[in-house]
Amino acid sequence: MAGAPGARSRDGAGAPLLAMHGIVKTFPGVRALDGVDLDVRAGEVHCLLGQNGAGKSTLIKVLAGAHQPDGGRIEWRGEPVALTNPQTAMKHGIATIYQELDLVAGLTVADNIFLGRERSRFGLARPAPANEAAEKLLTRLGHPEIRPTAEVGSLPAAAQQMVSIARALSQDAKLIVMDEPSAVLDNEEVQHLFEVIRDLTRDGVAVVYISHRLEEIREVGDRITVLKDGRTVATGLPVRDTSTRQVIELMTGRDIEYVFPDRRPVTAAEPLLSVRDLELHGTFRGVSFDVRPGEVVGLAGLVGSGRSEILETIYGARRATGGTVTVAGKRLRPGRVAAAVSAGVGLAPEERKSQALLLGDAVYRNISIASLARFARGGFLSGSSEKDAAREQVQSLDVRPADVTREVRTLSGGNQQKVVLARWLLRDCRVLLLDEPTRGVDVGARSEIYALIRDLADRGVAVVVVSSEIPEVLGLADRVLVISDGSVVAEQAADALDEHAVLDLVMEGTVGPRPRGDRHQATAQQHEGDVA
Incomplete structure (x- = not known):
């Protein structure tokens, strides 16, 4: 992405803003970091990659002052520094935005931005100056529509991300760590996030960007550091000179064919799951589809289109306001999770840590x-x-x-x-509902989960998959339902669709499918290419 708008050439030599040398961190029975090296330059996007358990989270907690290293040294602007706690890190200009945002839902946007640094006079809070300062920060980020007085818990995920970034800027951050910032964003919101990141780097702010989505690295990254088993296996690799295959081999220690398992013909005629005219008032309406034993049906659509709510309503976690759900000929009572589970329905929700x-x-x-x-x-x-x-x-x-x-x-x-x-x-369970089954999952584990889903289908389980990644839906599913604004706008065999056609349907609901060709060949070609 070295040619991204506003990006400067950052492959040349220069003293790093941050240098971490030989960082060691041990927990009881586990050596989480075993001599990790990382250097980050001002104004660059440095991508930190690795499988789950590689040590990324531990490293950024050391950088944030939340963990103290057992060995190694940290230099900030060429001088040794001890980041003894998060406050010390903030004073040096290091801010961390964790994957699970640490915002206080009941407080306003401005209160969250200046939490712990409230503006006061004679011991009394002064909301007006805080609101004005918050408004300036959000305008700088290109989001003047976010009101400083709004309760942060009422905001969509993308707006909450902007509030977290505004909080980092309010601390005069020179380096911002972003841990999986796109995990809860749709495609358009991700592009807005990238624009914000480019504006930050133009101002000399460094960004450490962590993501399992390798396609994002191509678009926003400058250099790459890869961790494996708590060690640095490569650091400072220019994005434009590093292929995706190289990155995967570094992360996993082996060459992974990033392809989906072969589909098998679905022979059962009678559906196991039948959904008819399902409705959740204000969210979705008129949703009808069948899933036969051994079949995988994918739901594609933007965040907020109603995909997740459809699964939750089938499962009984939400009470339908219309329509029916039938499993093996037995009609389920709406809003009854116990009835769904007894009938053989299981749900793996989007937010596994908080919901599952x-x-x-x-x-x-x-x-x-x-x-x-x-x-x-x-x-x-x-x-x-x-x-x-x-x-x-x-x-x-x-x-x-x-x-x-x-x-x-x-x-x-x-x-x-x-x-x-x-x-x-x-x-x-006979019916398995999977909402974002690979969110926050590294590339090696993804392949295992894909194989597992196909194996479940081969055992006769009826599977419904929701994913924000259209290639994942097309690669896993036998049939795809495209959801737009709470309605099913198309239903096609996965082989009859490509990513462009699905996006057109999602955005407009009018464009017909185009031939995709061989999905395995297309996927292999996509991931064979360079990261840049």
């Missing part, structure tokens, strides 16, 4: 929680039976590490997703 997992609980309990009745003995749970059943699923899905007593919060994103899937496999 008991983060402080063990892996085995997270797997068994939907099937506790089968482990009851005389009114008491048999922990040994729970663990034995969970171990079978862990081994079958290759969850790593394979310790079922380990807290699920300690697993990588890909392995957490496997735990959610294991829960429904243990339950022998």
Whole structure:
């Protein structure tokens, strides 16, 4: 992306703004960082890549002052520095925007921007100056429509991202770490985010950008550092000279064919899941489709189009205001999760950490929680039976590490997703609803999850997949429903669609499909090319 608008050439020599040398961080039983090196220059976008568990999160927490390194040294503007706490990091001009935004939903935009640094006089808060300063920051970011007095919890995800960036700028940040900033944004919002990043780098602000979406690196990045197993395997690689295949090999230690499993013909005639004229007032309407055993149906559409709400309504987490859901000929009562689960419906929600997992609980309990009745003995749970059943699923899905007593919060994103899937496999669910199944999952684990989804379909499970990544929907699904503004605007075989056609349908709802050719060949060609 070296030719992006406003970007300066940053491949030349120059003293780094930040230099981290030989950083070591050990937790009980785990060496999370084992001599990591990273240098970042002013005005560049430095992409930090690696699989889940590679050490990225630990490294940025060291940089943010949240963790103290056990070895190595950090230099800021050429001078040694000790980032003993987050406040120290902020004073030096280092700001971190975590993947799960740390905003206070009940406070206003301005209150969040200046939280802990409230403007006051004689001990009394002065909202007017704070609102004025917040308005200037948001205007600088190109978002004057975000009102400083608005409650931040009422804002969409993209606006909340801007509030977090405004907070960083309010601290006179010279380096901003962005951890998976595009995870909850649609395509248009991502492009707006990239424009903001380019404006920041034009002003000399450095950005450390973390993403599992390699296509974003091509568009916004300047240099790359890759971590694997807590070590730096490559650093300072120019984006324009590094192919995606090279990046994947560095991240995984092997050559991964980033392709989707082969589809198999779906022979069953009778649908397992039937949705008729389903409606959730104000969100979606008139949604009808069938899913047969062994079939994968994908829902494609922008964030806010109603995709996730359709899955949640089928599952009973939302009460439908119209229409019917039938599983194996049995009509489900609307708004009853227990009825859906009893009928064999399982949901892996979009936000697995907040909606699907008991983060402080063990892996085995997270797997068994939907099937506790089968482990009851005389009114008491048999922990040994729970663990034995969970171990079978862990081994079958290759969850790593394979310790079922380990807290699920300690697993990588890909392995957490496997735990959610294991829960429904243990339950022998017949209909599986997957909302963003690979969000926050690295490229190696993605391939495993793709294979797992296809294997479930081959076992006769009816699968519905929602994904913000159109290539993922087209690669996984047998049929695709395109959702726009709460309505199904098209239903086609996945092989009859391409990404351009889906985007046109999403935006306009009028353009017909075009031949896609061989999806495996197209995908391989797409990822064979250069990152730049």
